[in-house]
Each structure stands twice: as structure tokens, then as C-alpha cells.
Amino acid sequence: MNVLVIGTGGREHAIALALRKSKKLKRLFCSPGNPGTKTIAENIALNISDHNNVIEFCKSNEINLVVVGPEQPLVDGLADSLRENSILVFGPSSNAARIESSKSFAKRIMNNAQVATAAYKEFYVNQFEETLDYLKGIKYPIVLKADGLAAGKGVIICGDFSEAKEAVKDFFVNKIFGSSGDKIIIEEFLTGEEASVFAITDGEDFVCLSAAQDHKRIGDNDTGKNTGGMGAYAPTPLITEKLQQKIEKEIIAPTLNELKRSGNKFIGCLYAGLIITESGPKVIEFNCRFGDPEAQVVLPLIEGDFLELLYSAANGKIEKNSIKYSGGCSVCIVAASGGYPDKYEKGLLINGLDLTNENIIIYHAGTIEKDGNILTNGGRVLGVTSVINSNDLLTAKMIAYQAIEKISFDGMYYRKDISDKALKFI
Numbered sequence: 001m002n003v004l005v006i007g008t009g010g011r012e013h014a015i016a017l018a019l020r021k022s023k024k025l026k027r028l029f030c031s032p033g034n035p036g037t038k039t040i041a042e043n044i045a046l047n048i049s050d051h052n053n054v055i056e057f058c059k060s061n062e063i064n065l066v067v068v069g070p071e072q073p074l075v076d077g078l079a080d081s082l083r084e085n086s087i088l089v090f091g092p093s094s095n096a097a098r099i100e101s102s103k104s105f106a107k108r109i110m111n112n113a114q115v116a117t118a119a120y121k122e123f124y125v126n127q128f129e130e131t132l133d134y135l136k137g138i139k140y141p142i143v144l145k146a147d148g149l150a151a152g153k154g155v156i157i158c159g160d161f162s163e164a165k166e167a168v169k170d171f172f173v174n175k176i177f178g179s180s181g182d183k184i185i186i187e188e189f190l191t192g193e194e195a196s197v198f199a200i201t202d203g204e205d206f207v208c209l210s211a212a213q214d215h216k217r218i219g220d221n222d223t224g225k226n227t228g229g230m231g232a233y234a235p236t237p238l239i240t241e242k243l244q245q246k247i248e249k250e251i252i253a254p255t256l257n258e259l260k261r262s263g264n265k266f267i268g269c270l271y272a273g274l275i276i277t278e279s280g281p282k283v284i285e286f287n288c289r290f291g292d293p294e295a296q297v298v299l300p301l302i303e304g305d306f307l308e309l310l311y312s313a314a315n316g317k318i319e320k321n322s323i324k325y326s327g328g329c330s331v332c333i334v335a336a337s338g339g340y341p342d343k344y345e346k347g348l349l350i351n352g353l354d355l356t357n358e359n360i361i362i363y364h365a366g367t368i369e370k371d372g373n374i375l376t377n378g379g380r381v382l383g384v385t386s387v388i389n390s391n392d393l394l395t396a397k398m399i400a401y402q403a404i405e406k407i408s409f410d411g412m413y414y415r416k417d418i419s420d421k422a423l424k425f426i
């Protein structure tokens with residue numbers, strides 16, 4: 001098969017590497033790709049926003065499957081355009097992708113499906129005073145979320161009215177999230193441990209991959225600003241086999257059924273961001289694609305044919321037995337640019353990428369190649385990831401940190417506590 005992966009980050013590098021293992025793969029393309037994908041695939045400079053450009057490439061190169069990595073092309077309807085031209089694609093329609101692009105849409109789907117989630121209320125940019133009046137009469141802490149896409153950063157936790165008022169100003173007046181914050185969701189604050197679950201689905205049936213835990217905050221012990229993710233590990237012992245069954249029965253299945261019932265059949269990866277409360281698992285958010293950096297730890301733990309899984313799902317008849325969990329574990333540490341998630345420099349030389357360790361994968365997330373050198377080109381630059389055959393997270397953590405200490409660039413920053421959340425469950 002000839003396969004095209006859309007995207008440029010660590011998630012797409014992880015997807016490409018997992019697809020590369022399939023014996024059914026003939027040619028693998030990444031667009032635009034990055035210096036990491038260049039070593040395992042053919043990077044192609046397509047204009048992803050020009051759907052005809054992508055369609056023409058797929059037809060001229062006999063592409064059998066397109067895998068769309070990021071959320072924006074899905075929200076923009078790339079999967080719809082491909083399907084209209086009889087090109088098989090793993091990724092939901094624009095309408096189904098609203099499960100991520102519109103928090104209010106996701107809430108309505110969950111409420112209709114009787115899926116447990118936080119109580120909420122929505123407000124629009126022209127309701128500034130009404131929003132403040134509402135905030136004066138509720139209990140704290142609360143959570144404010146941009147309704148639209150905000151690169152995983154559109155969430156502010158407020159401990160009192162003063163903080164909430166400033167947050168509303170940031171959304172409605174200062175426009176820190178642009179038009180994505182013209183509508184906001186105010187949610188009750190849920191207490192518990194978070195986990196990420198990927199459900200690969202053909203819209204009817206599904207299979208879940210190993211549950212992971214992300215580390216969203218910039219600082220150790222979950223302090224500081226939200227980011228796109230500073231690291232992850234899998235599998236998380238937080239999600240027991242019994243709890244996994246409950247999640248699949250009470251969250252994943254009813255959500256997919258309601259999406260289909262409402263005319264928004266979902267084909268692709270449904271990402272459930274969960275919180276495990278005293279009363280059971282609840283949904284914090286849904287995403288319409290693989291999480292990043294969770295994909296960098298979950299996908300290496302797959303045995304079998306990942307390409308067959310995605311192809312069969314895209315084709316409408318998922319082969320659930322095409323993959324299985326390897327029994328191992330993985331820890332990913334994100335090497336970030338100094339200053340991220342705020343302003344940071346680009347174009348800094350990265351040293352130590354010639355590291356050779358059979359238990360380490362270095363995923364490229366925000367890099368660029370220039371004159372034979374690999375330079376920084378984003379806030380999250382690399383995902384230094386250990387993968388071992390046994391479920392020994394302490395060893396996996398040690399291997400990952402030993403590796404990242406050998407890599408450097410000016411201002412490089414990383415958290416020192418990735419996977420420590422697992423210790424309380426081991």
C-alpha cells in the first residue's frame with residue numbers, strides 16, 4: 001500500500017514509524033513531515049489547505065490511505081474532500097470533528113448520550129456582563145474553556161471570582177485565543193487523576209489502545225501554564241482492566257452511537273481526555289485525532305499491523321485483532337524551547353541527536369534541517385522516548401532521562417517528573 005501521513009509534528013513522526021513496520025506498506029509519504037520523518041518516509045511539500053493539491057497528489061501517486069494527524073485539517077474538511085474523490089482516509093468528517101472544534105457541540109453529544117462529564121454553562125463574547133454576574137454566584141474553583149480550537153492551551157482554572165473575571169477579559173476583550181474564545185464554556189472543577197484513551201473506530205465498532213497519562217503543565221508537579229503536553233507515559237496503572245471496560249461501555253460506545261445517530265458518524269481516532277473521580281470516570285474533553293505526546297508512547301506499544309488497523313477502520317470494517325498490546329511500557333520527555341509556552345527562539349542548533357540506544361526513539365516535533373544541521377523550529381522540539389519490553393516504568397523513566405541528558409540546545413527545558421504520577425498506583 002501507498003500511504004500519505006498529513007502533519008509535521010511528533011505525533012506524525014510516531015504515526016509514520018508505526019506504519020513503517022507493516023509488511024503491507026509499499027511507499028510512505030509525509031506532508032510536510034519533518035527531519036525525523038525524512039529518515040523513514042518521503043517528505044512532500046503539499047499545500048494542505050488546498051484540498052485539490054492533496055487530491056491530485058493522491059491520485060498521481062496511487063495513494064491507498066491518507067492518515068490525517070492534526071485537528072485543523074480535519075476541522076477544515078480535508079477528510080470530506082478526499083472521500084468525495086474516492087480516496088480512503090483515516091480521520092473524521094468536518095462535522096464529526098466538531099467533537100473537538102466545538103466544546104458546546106461535544107457537551108450536547110455527551111448529554112444526549114448520557115455520558116458523564118462536568119456540569120457547564122456557555123457564554124458568548126457579547127455577554128460579558130452576564131458572564132460576570134453568573135461568576136459571582138457560583139462555587140470555586142471553576143474551569144473556563146475556549147469553545148474553539150486553541151492548540152490544547154485554551155483552558156484556565158480559576159480559584160476565585162477575581163481570577164475568573166481576568167480570565168473572561170482575556171477571552172472576550174484581550175482575545176488571547178482569537179475567535180476560538182468568542183464563545184466560552186464555564187465548567188465545574190472536577191477532582192481526580194487524568195488519563196487519555198484512544199479509540200480507533202470505523203464509526204460502528206472500535207478498539208482502544210493502551211491508556212496514557214499526559215503532563216500538560218509547563219512545570220514539575222503540574223505547576224505553571226498549560227502547554228500542548230510536556231511528556232507522557234503508557235500504560236497508566238490508573239486504568240485497570242475493569243475501569244477500561246467501564247470506559248468503553250459507558251463513554252466510548254455511547255458517544256460513537258450518538259455521533260452516528262445525530263448524522264455525525266465518526267471514523268478515525270476518538271481521543272477521550274478523562275478524569276477518574278470518586279464517582280467514576282468523566283470526560284474532560286474529546287479530541288478528533290491522536291493526542292501528542294501520548295501517541296509517542298502508545299503507538300510503540302502496539303504489536304501487529306497498525307496499517308491494517310487504520311486501513312480497515314477507514315474502509316468501514318475494522319479488524320480489531322490486527323493489533324495487540326505488547327506488554328511493555330514507554331516514557332516520553334518533551335524537550336522544549338526556553339520560554340515556551342510563551343515567546344521562544346527558533347533556529348538553535350541541536351546537539352546529541354546521534355544517540356544510539358535500541359530502547360530510545362527521538363521523535364522530531366519542532367525541528368528543521370538547514371545545511372545538514374538540525375535546528376529548533378517550535379516550542380516543543382523533541383520527544384525523547386524510552387520503550388522497553390517489560391511493564392517497568394521506573395526503568396523506562398531512568399532510560400529516558402539518561403538519554404535526554406545527552407541532548408542539548410540553547411535554552412532547552414524539560415520536566416523532571418514525567419511518569420511519577422504512576423508511582424502511587426504501582
